Amino acid sequence: MTARGLIIGAPRSGSGKTSVTIGILRALSRRGLAMRGAKSGPDYIDPGFHAAATGVPGVNLDSWAMPPALLNGLAAKAADGADCVVVESAMGLFDGIPGEKGRSGSAADLARLYGLPVILVLDVSGQSQTAAALAKGFATYDPGVRIAGVILNRLGSERHKRLAGDAIEALGIPVVGAILRDPSLTLPERHLGLVQAAEHADLMAHLDRLADMAERSLDLDRILSLAVPFAPPVTDMSAALPPPGQRIALASDAAFTFLYPHVAQHWRTAGAEIVPFSPLADEAPRDDCDVCWLPGGYPELHAGRLAAAEKFRAGMHGFAAKRAVHGECGGFMVLGEVLQDAGGENHRMLGLLGHSTSFAERKMNLGYRRASLLADCALGRLGSEIRGHEFHYARMTDAGADEKFADLADGEGRELGAFGGRRGYVTGTFFHAIARG
Template sequence: MAAGLVISAPASGVGKTTLTLALARAWRDRGLNVQCFKSGPDYIDPAFHAAATGRASVNVDSWAMDRGTILHLVSRGRDADIVLAEGSMGLFDGVAARGVCGTGATADIAEMLGWPVLLVIDPSGQAQTAAAIAAGLRDYRPGVRLAGVVLNRVASPRHEDLVRRALVDAGIAVFGALPRHAEISLPKRHLGLVQAEEQAEIGKLIDEAARFVAEHVDLDAVLRSAAGWSPQPAASGLNVAPPGQRIALARDAAFSFVYPHMLEAWRAAGAEILPFSPLADETPHASADVCWLPGGYPELHAGRIASNARFRDGLRAFAETRPVHGECGGYMVLGAALTDADGIRHAMTGLLGLETSFAKRRMHLGYRLAALAAPMPGHRPGARLRGHEFHYSTIVAQPDTPLAVVHDATGAVIAETGSQRGYVSGTFFHLIAEDR
């Protein structure tokens, strides 16, 4: 029987990912099979999980996915010794309006699966108040159970002692305290952590994090705090249709934001994925019946994309007879032009009229519910798609036929409708699931 544990915190930036990776690697080094998941729509952390555990990690999301899909996804942990679900933002942070089976909060997953929560608390600038915060999180929502706390970035032994005493007095277990340790800081950029595949030293960094955490955290006590768990058969599986039978998938440093469960769903439905690299000036495979350009960092590689004539000409030729779809960064590359952060305008493929700019950055972030007005690969007009948008680009022009009526999680209509022209379509949101 596996044991399940959720790793969360009062807020973002406290150290959830580092602790998750460290625990996973430390237990793996002890011979345990460790399975990780990511609660919420973060498409970067699962690759770090896989690097730490040697097992593929996927996202689970209570706003976009139904209970059956979530149970189906987590059932891959049935042969593991310990299953870790890393949360997003703060424990109870979600959207105001309930989605399919929750608000997207990590607490939804903890309650649904019956797994206790290991809190990461950063007591910088406070002492006993950290215990008040932990106690408030423990008592905020019936059905969410607190396993205990790991303190992160404690300033001194005296600081640790003050916080520990207050937590123990509040009846909260303290599994360990981590001093500040710059050597295990994960590098970041504007959309989150620098991706695992871009970091040649990621294995060494995770090893150092595991060593450091093993020195300061009672790994056996944390393991004992996890809940015994036997996954139940799910009534339903993944609700994601493949966009085609043979899918040409752009995949490199500029096109890398792909939810792992999407690729698994496509393969499970019998589709074949044919990766190609626009940055290497490659074209979609001639035998593909659809091309998919995921999001990523085209703004960091705009000059190179603009100069890769073989890629651009090949994609244009492909789009004359077969569907092409782009998500976020992929959508921008399908457009007419992209202006980078330095104000330099780069011509893109011109398959759509979209123009975007990073010269004046503005964050666009949140869940999206789209009702398709036109077809897109794998989905008919009228389909209701759930996804998530996160980018800093500004729309300069979006002249083509809108692909969908798009609402945010509050029900408000937003301007990022996506576009459709001929066989080509694009959205700013990353698809997570279609409503059943």
């Protein structure tokens, strides 16, 4: 069976791409099709919704952070056994960073690379015929990116639909969906984007509402007909992050949630065992593990409980005395001395590294990162290059006196300096590792 594929894109974030993508995935899964969701770029929240809608893991396809062989390998795995792969664009369709051709991180890179057509979601609130100008701009901007259809979102009335839709169809671009404004379809958000799929008490009910919307408002048969064969070359996965150990103790609960699906999948494929534990339940990493990984998440929302988790604290200190511990973003914050929450209250953290962080005065830090490791560690050997992404609102209030973890540059190669911390077997950094450079 050869999978088919398409991209759901938009002019910007907030246009409704995620709701449309989830609605399509869920509606067609309910029809019995083997659907698979993918997300362009480094967003680690949306793949969780794709997985919930389809029953199979989501995946990130990041043309900047992933070398071409790894990108192809992950795309091929996504297509394997699927009837259709729906790739959701991050931000706007062409949004990425300047640099090497085809490696901007944008969804447009994937459209060119795999010849995938784009269904453009246009939020037409506050406009009518002007939507046709947007559609025409997208259709002519890059000859390597084909706009195959348009979905009109947040329409106010049938007249609104007719005015915008007729103007677009006059350009020869089919309108394959028209969605009236409906606040009940909006997914809740917080400071790092959408509230995660696992946190929705009525998740499946909401997914089914989106699927009902898709059945009602989209021409699903036509959308399927626009998808094209999607058969990326099967390549090696040598650029994937290797397992940091044979048995990996992974912090996993509402405070520690951000681990890229492809990272965990590769660890398991390579023969490693992942052993989850919950710091919020005052659990420590199992003693038969040989490495402990604290992923990102929302420790600032649970700082009081983490500070009171004495078994977790004692277990982490015992573990770190003999074996490797690594923390990313939120995990890095918990490894430090103090975490100040949004209300300005200080909470004692693990103290395995010497820094302190604050969420009281938020400042967004966002962007791709290239890291050159300054010592052997859970991520690799001294001098190895790791590509990743940083997205957080915390700031460092005390850098501590630990050795630095890595020399960092941004996605365009501008040097940022040495960041993160390492002490004994413990390392940590704000950036999330995606792949080897």
